[in-house]
Amino acid sequence: MTKPDAGGTPATLALQHAGIRFTAHHYAHDAGPGSGPAGYGLEAADKLGLDPERVFKTLLADADGSLVVAVVPVSGKLDLKALAAAVGAKKAVMADPVLAQRKTGYVLGGISPIGQKTSHPTVLDETVELFDTVFVSGGRRGFDIELSPADLIIVTGATIAAIARDR
Template sequence: MSGTPATVALTAAGIHFVAHEYAHDPGATNFGAEAAAVLGLDDDQVFKTLMTDVDGRLVVAIVPVSGKLDLKALATAVGGKKAVMADPKVAERKTGYIVGGISPIGQKTAHPTVLDETATLYDTVFVSGGRRGFDIELTPGDLQSITGAILAPIGRP
């Protein structure tokens, strides 16, 4: 396995993580649910990385794949008024990753990041490792540390 910007950043920071590669189905469109199913994990423990636009600035939202992002709660968490999903092309350009493989770690440009507070219910959580078919397992505290994330209730069932 070759390194991704996410694994390079974690290694450089001395943060322990476990890499999980799996065969990505090119027909799959719900990448987080696919990861949870293939890796045999609870959907609440696998988190998706969503790029949003809050009042004209990009904000990273990390929520369980089992639910949805509450855009109002996200805007409130970062002191904004309105949040919308970012244009996928902008997300790819600003993160250096492709949609379905956007990791919250090692993005080309650092963005304010909000992690759903349910992450703290688990000893470890899973996020994209920087490409489709590749997840990284790490502690919620380490995820928060490496991304500079704030914790907030931004997910909903």
């Protein structure tokens, strides 16, 4: 298991508390022009030299008035209709970014599906099961966590569904 570090994030602390093995990956985040919500995950894949289908982004959506966490590959987009169906809602829309930050305790581009301030139902795209390990945000920009899909499912209490579509 990865050793605790004094600068741990809520995500790494939650994983350590649960006894889940993970590998921390730091990279130099580029805060310049061209960075932003559409590019945080792709930046991580590029800087870490990874297939973008193996790197997952964490998004918050409002499904019939309830917040839901959606985790999809950075190579694709969230299918809001599929997410709504997966959680038994009529409609889902992207959550307000300020609300997403407040409810998760993380900044945009660093929202991890793990260790959020407020727990929400979580849905992982089914492609997560195609890999031995996957990458998700570690709780801040420039920091990803690598772990097994099974452990990601356990620590988030997630369900699996086809919620991603091609860009």
